[in-house]
Amino acid sequence: MPGALVKIDDYRQVAPRGTVDFLMRIGERLRGRRLAHVSASRYGALAESLNRVVPILNDLGVETTWEITIGTADFDQVTRAIAKGLAGTEQVITDSMLARLRETGADNAQRLRLDADLVMVHDAAPLALVEGRGEASRWVWRCHHDLSAAQPQLWNALRPMVQRYDAAVFSLARFAAPLSIPRFIVYPSIDPLSERNREMTRSEQAVQLDRLRVPRDKPILLQVGPFERQHDPVGVINAYRLVKRHHDVRLVLAGPPPAPGGDALGDVQEAASHDPDISVIVLPPDPQVELNALERAATIAIQKPLKADFTIEVATAMWKGKPVIGTIAGGIPFQMVVNVTGYTVETVEGAAFRIRQLLSNPELIGRMGAAGREHVRRNFLVTRHLSDYLALLAHMTR
Amino acid sequence: MTEIQPFVFLGCLDLNELLPHEAHDVRELLEQLEKVPVESVFCHTSAALLHRPVLAEAYPNDFALWVGTEVRDVRLAERLAAVDAFHAGSMDRVREELIATISDHLQHLGAAPPRTQGKRFRFFQTHLVPVPTGHQARTLVEFRDALAEVDVSALFYHTIEARYRAGRGRGDFAEWIGAALGRADLADRLAHIDPHAGSLERIRDRHLSVLSDAISGEEGA
Numbered sequence: 001m002p003g004a005l006v007k008i009d010d011y012r013q014v015a016p017r018g019t020v021d022f023l024m025r026i027g028e029r030l031r032g033r034r035l036a037h038v039s040a041s042r043y044g045a046l047a048e049s050l051n052r053v054v055p056i057l058n059d060l061g062v063e064t065t066w067e068i069t070i071g072t073a074d075f076d077q078v079t080r081a082i083a084k085g086l087a088g089t090e091q092v093i094t095d096s097m098l099a100r101l102r103e104t105g106a107d108n109a110q111r112l113r114l115d116a117d118l119v120m121v122h123d124a125a126p127l128a129l130v131e132g133r134g135e136a137s138r139w140v141w142r143c144h145h146d147l148s149a150a151q152p153q154l155w156n157a158l159r160p161m162v163q164r165y166d167a168a169v170f171s172l173a174r175f176a177a178p179l180s181i182p183r184f185i186v187y188p189s190i191d192p193l194s195e196r197n198r199e200m201t202r203s204e205q206a207v208q209l210d211r212l213r214v215p216r217d218k219p220i221l222l223q224v225g226p227f228e229r230q231h232d233p234v235g236v237i238n239a240y241r242l243v244k245r246h247h248d249v250r251l252v253l254a255g256p257p258p259a260p261g262g263d264a265l266g267d268v269q270e271a272a273s274h275d276p277d278i279s280v281i282v283l284p285p286d287p288q289v290e291l292n293a294l295e296r297a298a299t300i301a302i303q304k305p306l307k308a309d310f311t312i313e314v315a316t317a318m319w320k321g322k323p324v325i326g327t328i329a330g331g332i333p334f335q336m337v338v339n340v341t342g343y344t345v346e347t348v349e350g351a352a353f354r355i356r357q358l359l360s361n362p363e364l365i366g367r368m369g370a371a372g373r374e375h376v377r378r379n380f381l382v383t384r385h386l387s388d389y390l391a392l393l394a395h396m397t398r
Numbered sequence: 399m400t401e402i403q404p405f406v407f408l409g410c411l412d413l414n415e416l417l418p419h420e421a422h423d424v425r426e427l428l429e430q431l432e433k434v435p436v437e438s439v440f441c442h443t444s445a446a447l448l449h450r451p452v453l454a455e456a457y458p459n460d461f462a463l464w465v466g467t468e469v470r471d472v473r474l475a476e477r478l479a480a481v482d483a484f485h486a487g488s489m490d491r492v493r494e495e496l497i498a499t500i501s502d503h504l505q506h507l508g509a510a511p512p513r514t515q516g517k518r519f520r521f522f523q524t525h526l527v528p529v530p531t532g533h534q535a536r537t538l539v540e541f542r543d544a545l546a547e548v549d550v551s552a553l554f555y556h557t558i559e560a561r562y563r564a565g566r567g568r569g570d571f572a573e574w575i576g577a578a579l580g581r582a583d584l585a586d587r588l589a590h591i592d593p594h595a596g597s598l599e600r601i602r603d604r605h606l607s608v609l610s611d612a613i614s615g616e617e618g619a
Contacts, residue, residue: 018531022409022549026529173416173520183416185522328516391411394527 006052006193008059014192015383023383026390027060034063035393036116036137040079040125042068045312046144050122052191052382053389060386062393065116069108069126075100079125082158086124088149098157105129117397120389121165130164138396141165144188146309146330147177166396171310172331184392187334188312189385190319190376195288197319200296208293212254214279219249221355222298224291224313227255227265227282231305234264235348237271237278239304242352244277247359254281254294295320299365300358301342304351305329315380318342318372323365325354335380341372404534405574407544409551410559411527412448414441419521424469424511427461427519428500434521436489437563441524443483443492444562447598448524448554458594459483461496461519468516474503484562484593528555538579538616542609545571550598557601558593571605584612 008027012020035057037050050066057064071079078097085091105128114129114137121129122142133139141162147155147170155177162168162179169184170176176183190197209216221240225231233253240251253272258265265282272278283290295301301317301324308330315335317324324342326332336342343354358365378384419434421427431439442460457463457479466475477499486492504511531548535541545552556570567573568589576585591604 016550018409018547018549021547022529022531022551025409025532026411029529170416173522174517176416178418185414185416387411388413391413391525391527394411395413395525398527 006055008056010193011381011383014377015381016378019383019387023060023386023390026387026394027057027062030390030393031061032063033118033393033397034065034116035389036114036119037064037066037122038069038112038114038119038126038129039066039122040069040071046122048194049188049191049382049385052194053386056382056386057389060390062390063116065113067112067114069104069112069129071104071108071125075104082124082154083145085151085154086147086158087145088151090151091154093151093154093157102128102131106132109133118393120169120392124158127158127161130161133164138167139165140167140169140392140396142169142186143175144171144309146172146175148174150177167392169392172334186385186388186392187331187380188310189380189382190312190315191382192319196292197316198292200289200292205293205296208290209297212279212281212290212294214252214281214294214297215250216297218277219247219299219359220252220297221249221300221302222252222254222294222317223302223304224254224294224317225303225305225311227253227258227263227268227280229264230307231255231264233268234271236302236304236351237268238348239302239351239355240278242349243355243359246356249299249359250277250279252279252281252294252298254279254283254287254291256287257282291316292320295322298322300325300355302351302355303327303332304345305332308332311335312380315376318369319376319380321366321369321373323358323368323372325351325358335376337371337375341368341375402536402578403574404536405541405544405570405578407531407533407535407548407552408528408555409531409549410555411529412445412551413525413527414522415525417521417523421519423513424465424471424474424500425504427465428497428504430519430521431461431493431497431500435523436493437523438521439493439496440483440489440563441522443481443489444558444593445524445554447558447593447601448551464514464517464519468514468519469512470515471503471512474500477503488565489563526555526559538575538581538584538609538613541575542606542613545602545609546606550602553598553602553605557591581612584608587612 054064054066078100081091085093109129109132116137119137119139120142123144130139163181167182168179169186171188173185223236227233268280272280295317301322303311303314303326310331314324314332328344333344338344345351419430421430446460457466462475462478465471481495483492531552533544533548535544560566561569572585572589575581587608
């Protein structure tokens with residue numbers, strides 16, 4: 001696991017001036033306090049973040065553990081349905097499903113080591129652990145998803161459980177549900193030293209792009225995201241077509257293999273099939289290096305979802321010095337400084353207009369890209385995330 | 399001869415708490431401004447430097463910014479931008495000025511205020527956790543050199559937080575330089591650095607420039 005080898009000192013080269021020394025001082029101040037993270041999996045975006053955050057917190061002197069809950073196959077089905085319901089897709093959630101959530105929480109509470117000063121429980125699957133909490137620790141529920149449209153009956157059933165925590169943490173204010181406990185906001189972050197974001201030589205980029213069959217002969221417009229209707233890949237193709245009347249560019253759409261049912265990959269492939277300048281790339285598992293190369297090769301990054309979570313891909317593109325044209329969905333506008341690091345748009349025509357504007361003013365691409373990288377350095381690197389978690393630990397255990 | 403007490407540089411961690419107060423139009427903004435804790439007024443005015451990028455052309459507080467960009471009432475946005483959190487004397491006074499400005503605007507509006515078509519205004523409050531940076535100074539040169547190195551949050555803690563929320567005189571830098579080093583003239587110059595200079599980094603640069611001038615003057619004398 002590459003994350004385990006990284007030390008806080010390694011971030012001196014990328015973090016803002018004074019940040020690493022300051023984090024070390026905070027670590028000294030909080031030395032001896034114990035933080036326990038609990039999640040349901042060691043895989044996925046959350047795990048990627050914890051893989052890096054947990055060793056660095058330990059390196060800083062804060063004794064940090066990461067526990068994983070286990071459940072049976074039917075429990076996985078329950079948590080999937082609950083996750084969808086909380087995201088706003090109507091689900092049938094029965095009393096027996098909620099009972100399963102509680103039973104699994106109780107089983108895991110017996111098994112896991114949760115004797116920390118602060119216990120941070122991530123997302124809904126381990127939510128019910130709190131029912132067996134002791135009073136010695138403080139408990140925080142870290143919700144990484146948007147609860148603004150949660151299925152009402154489901155949320156009514158879960159809210160009393162959430163309110164047994166001492167606080168909740170959301171990624172954005174607009175994702176937060178009303179609660180009687182304090183609610184804090186902590187933005188997600190990117191790791192500048194990860195395979196996805198580390199510096200990459202031109203020759204290494206070339207190897208990856210050749211492997212993905214992306215020629216480097218024209219400016220590249222790139223959207224990274226699932227081939228799902230809510231990410232509007234067809235809308236991006238339509239915007240590209242409007243741009244193509246004036247500028248000779250390529251469009252690259254890259255996303256993970258579609259989940260069964262309801263995907264838009266077929267439509268995208270059909271729309272792209274008659275144009276050799278459109279590349280539709282179904283990414284391999286764990287495509288960190290591939291995405292790093294694609295983002296570095298891009299001239300402009302596009303994020304045009306109609307509905308979205310935080311969409312940290314905006315920050316990953318900005319870190320590579322790319323201007324971003326994005327919608328106002330989810331966390332996209334919160335990562336950008338509009339008109340400084342990129343533009344927000346609401347329509348296909350708006351996206352095309354902004355792309356043309358940038359392509360016609362190459363100096364603007366450079367200026368926005370540089371501003372975006374600095375904005376990410378200050379606000380969206382893992383060093384800022386560490387500082388937020390340490391602030392939470394200090395505040396909750398004061 | 400009494401020993402000079404060193405200046406100990408503290409940085410701060412900030413944690414943003416979402417409050418159960420929000421506004422969809424200017425009238426609701428007024429109602430909520432009357433109810434929120436005064437720390438929330440600090441968060442959206444003086445502490446805005448901590449949590450959002452500073453653009454030269456942007457309004458200096460979150461209330462003006464929201465009214466300007468989301469409600470699109472430029473007249474009120476300009477008036478709210480003119481409420482100077484750094485010269486009002488206290489956060490209660492800032493709240494009074496904001497309330498008086500919005501009330502007056504609504505009285506003259508004659509119609510129901512437009513509702514935002516974009517983001518609603520959500521009230522926050524900022525919790526600060528002071529942390530020693532490990533830097534301290536006994537002389538002007540040490541002070542200047544440490545100031546160049548410390549985490550930027552130390553600038554916020556010793557100037558904005560000290561002066562405008564905690565009520566520590568003209569801010570910790572000016573107070574120490576005036577009292578411990580006996581440099582009233584220099585303390586005065588530091589106290590007059592405009593917090594509207596822009597970002598905390600720009601405020602740092604202004605301090606460094608004043609300090610370097612003073613050090614060069616000493617060396618040349």
